[in-house]
Amino acid sequence: MLIPKNMAAVVYRGADDLRLETLPVPRIASSDLLVKVAACGVCPTDIKKIHYGTVPPPRVFGHETAGIIVKVGALVRGFSVGERVALHHHVPCLKCHFCRHKAFAQCAGYKRTGITAGFEPAGGGYAEYVRVMPFVLPGVVKIPARNTFAEGAMLEPVNTVLKAVQRLALLRGDSVLVAGQGPIGLLFTKILSLQGFKVAATDLLEPRLKLSLQWGATRAFNAGSPALLDDIRSAFPRLDAAVIAVPSDAAVLGALELVRGSGQILLFAHTMKGIESKVDLSRICLEEKDLIGSYSADYTLQKEVARLVFSRRLDTRALITHVFPLAQTPAAVSLAAHPTPESLKILVRHDSRRGAESAEKDNFF
Numbered sequence: 001m002l003i004p005k006n007m008a009a010v011v012y013r014g015a016d017d018l019r020l021e022t023l024p025v026p027r028i029a030s031s032d033l034l035v036k037v038a039a040c041g042v043c044p045t046d047i048k049k050i051h052y053g054t055v056p057p058p059r060v061f062g063h064e065t066a067g068i069i070v071k072v073g074a075l076v077r078g079f080s081v082g083e084r085v086a087l088h089h090h091v092p093c094l095k096c097h098f099c100r101h102k103a104f105a106q107c108a109g110y111k112r113t114g115i116t117a118g119f120e121p122a123g124g125g126y127a128e129y130v131r132v133m134p135f136v137l138p139g140v141v142k143i144p145a146r147n148t149f150a151e152g153a154m155l156e157p158v159n160t161v162l163k164a165v166q167r168l169a170l171l172r173g174d175s176v177l178v179a180g181q182g183p184i185g186l187l188f189t190k191i192l193s194l195q196g197f198k199v200a201a202t203d204l205l206e207p208r209l210k211l212s213l214q215w216g217a218t219r220a221f222n223a224g225s226p227a228l229l230d231d232i233r234s235a236f237p238r239l240d241a242a243v244i245a246v247p248s249d250a251a252v253l254g255a256l257e258l259v260r261g262s263g264q265i266l267l268f269a270h271t272m273k274g275i276e277s278k279v280d281l282s283r284i285c286l287e288e289k290d291l292i293g294s295y296s297a298d299y300t301l302q303k304e305v306a307r308l309v310f311s312r313r314l315d316t317r318a319l320i321t322h323v324f325p326l327a328q329t330p331a332a333v334s335l336a337a338h339p340t341p342e343s344l345k346i347l348v349r350h351d352s353r354r355g356a357e358s359a360e361k362d363n364f365f
């Protein structure tokens with residue numbers, strides 16, 4: 001495959017400063033892959049880093065990446081040029097103290113980002129080509145012929161949701177509150193309902209509440225209603241767990257009231273450090289409620305995630321409402337940061353207009 005010398009990349013140059021630049025196509029070592037990016041999801045964790053400037057520039061973000069292998073290092077086995085793949089930028093070592101406790105996201109190896117388009121590795125999906133380093137090769141998943149790049153790019157977010165669901169100690173017939181019906185909340189609603197649980201969905205936006213019912217929620221409640229807690233309580237008198245998929249402290253406090261004694265509240269969206277909240281700790285001690293968190297993906301669930309997404313039992317295509325060409329990544333990030341009632345998952349695609357790329361285009365959705 002013909003690989004150009006330079007490529008387009010959207011570079012983070014500081015807080016809220018993304019610029020379309022020309023970078024050299026990454027050079028790969030003998031144990032790496034070079035992947036031509038076809039699609040990359042816009043993820044809230046990247047949005048926060050970009051908006052608040054929490055990491056030093058320059059970097060190329062984007063980690064929900066799918067594309068085509070265009071070059072295979074001489075020492076790499078099991079991959080060939082032309083294969084369509086989904087990438088994971090973090091892979092745990094599976095051997096350290098954290099990994100033995102299945103706390104993969106806390107593993108020092110896991111925290112190293114293994115995919116880059118240049119500069120300090122940060123995912124690189126907002127560029128035309130990425131270098132995939134040897135320690136994340138076990139995370140590369142081949143995309144079946146009938147599936148699309150967009151579906152490949154959805155593996156990582158789906159994995160994070162399935163991992164979080166597995167932290168809940170649920171029994172058959174249990175009910176779960178899912179606070180927030182954005183793309184992640186809807187994935188929770190769907191996966192919990194596929195597993196046979198009853199879901200109480202809340203959101204402030206009516207279109208999202210309607211959608212949550214299509215995605216498997218038993219009942220949907222407007223989070224802005226003054227009678228919210230009473231309404232949920234009368235429909236779900238014994239709520240076993242709550243997933244907080246929106247960075248709202250009010251949602252956490254409401255959930256702490258609503259879940260039954262010894263139930264669980266799982267924080268999924270509270271990723272900003274340094275913000276404190278008041279909690280009545282007797283809820284934890286006397287009422288034995290667990291406040292737990294979940295962050296990032298679980299590498300050992302990857303096969304299950306791929307089966308779920310590629311079989312379309314969980315059809316992620318319905319979640320993607322906007323696709324932006326690479327050059328418009330700043331607009332994609334800004335829409336994801338300020339969602340409209342209708343916007344859900346936002347993707348960036350590599351928009352090549354060369355004839356040879358037409359099959360790749362057809363395969364997008």
Ligand SMILES: [Zn+2]
Pocket residue numbers: 043044045063064156157
């Ligand atoms: Zn992500």
Ligand SMILES: [Zn+2]
Pocket residue numbers: 092093094095096097098099107108109110
């Ligand atoms: Zn480890």
